Amino acid sequence: MRWACSVCSHRHHRETSVCISPISKLSACSKVGSVVGRLRSLRYDSAVKRDDALKFPYGSTKVRGVNLGGWFVLEPWITPSIFENSGSDSIVDEYTLCQQLGKDEAKKRLTDHWNSWITQSDFYQIKRAGLNHVRIPIGYWSIYPINGDPYVQGAYDVLGRALDWANAAGLKVMIDLHGGKHQALNTTCSSLTSLTAPGSQNGFDNSGRKGDIKWTSNHDYITHTTLTLNKVRDDHASHPAVAAIELVNEPMGANPAIDMDTVRQFYMDGWGNLETSHVAITFHDAFIGVNSWNDWGNGMWNLLLDTHHYEVFDSGALQMGIDDHVKTACGFGNQMASNNKWTIAGEWSGAQTDCAKWLNGRGIGARYDGTYSGSSHIGSCDGKYTGKVADLSQADKSNIRRYIEAQISAFEKGAGWIFWTWKTEGAPEWDMQDLLANHIFPQPLTAQTHGNPCS
Helix, strand or coil: CCECCCCCCCHHHHHHEEECCECCCCCCEEECHHHHHHHHHCCCECCCECCCCCCCCECCECEEEEECCCCCCCCCCCCHHHHHCCCCCCCCCHHHHHHHHCHHHHHHHHHHHHHHCCCHHHHHHHHHCCCCEEEEEEEHHHHCCCCCCCCCCCHHHHHHHHHHHHHHHCCEEEEEEEECCCCCCCCCCCCCCCCCCCCECCCCHHHCCCCCECCCCCHHHHHHHHHHHHHHHHHHCCCCCEEEEECCCCCCCCCCCCCHHHHHHHHHHHHHHHCCCCCEEEEECCCCCCCCCCCCCCCCCCEEEEEECCCCCCHHHHCCCHHHHHHHHHHHHHHHHCCCCEEEEEECCCCCCCCCCCCCCCCCCCCCCCCCCCCCCCCCCCCCCCCCHHHCCHHHHHHHHHHHHHHHHHHCCCCEEEECCCCCCCCCCCCHHHHHHCCCCCCCCCCCCCCCCCC
């Protein structure tokens, strides 16, 4: 049986504590100096970087990848047709889709989606574009479901096929737990709710259920997320394509609803459960700053820090011109390079607006054109609300190309990047497949039509 830590009551001793209880208990911690001594006796670079039998040479070869977004975790802006065809405007995420359609109909529709949205040919196309990684988001409900919840299963089986497709194409995979446990486990009511309020690690629809942030408010949520990760480890960590496992996507550390002591302990426990699995143990910066983790993780090797860089979700960023977008991206790359951990930009895009239909949530407008509540008009969303790259203005195409080139240059000052996302139904600033087809995404990836943007 694997052992895993609960959140210890002596939080100021987190770095010197290990658990003495099995995952089924998750109740007690004990300071064990000999373990700390063992860790300190190991050879490691700056106490945080090692490459013991990893399947990809992180740090010496740049990560160049793409997210397979909208496949196993629905997002209304990536596949709006799934939500439009649901017959209800109140369906805003995967939870409400399954809840209102019912399990049989939801299973039918989602099975069709899982089998068609990404296919084996996509992996070969991704490889031909010069990429070496795919990041595959998946929700806890697909891996470790709970009786009575509205979600339907089947995506995890398709993930298994996807790993074989990636291996055949010569790609490495980061499995990303995109939706952590976000409602309370309840022995009398299995509806995955805390009886009064929904929640998640960030409140976004991409966590499976849009709503309040509850993830760190009850130990059962963390326990379930840990169990889910352990199943991923046991099922897939030995697969030749699986080079990294991300513990959880985007915990909203900047929000007071998230307890960062709990997040840090969860990351430590996750590392402890994966340390011998020969994968890069990936953790998100929790939005507290890309340089905020340099004093954390001593004695923990094979850590990969994931940071997400977007310049579209506040009015200040949206008012920037292309020169300032490039300058900001290059500055962020310098921050990544100053870290003592391998650091990748695990999500970023060509977007300089938040115009994409439902990007901010189903039925919610854009800050850029003033249709988002409380925002003021900055510019037009024509061609960017929905459409194809070929139909963008020449100025938009040029600016997107320049911005992408700048971000590639910036993020390769760190350990690399993974673009969001491979394909959409009609969000041209975000659609790598369409950007490649229209010669906006650089080919080769190092091509620079505007000189060195970060020189």
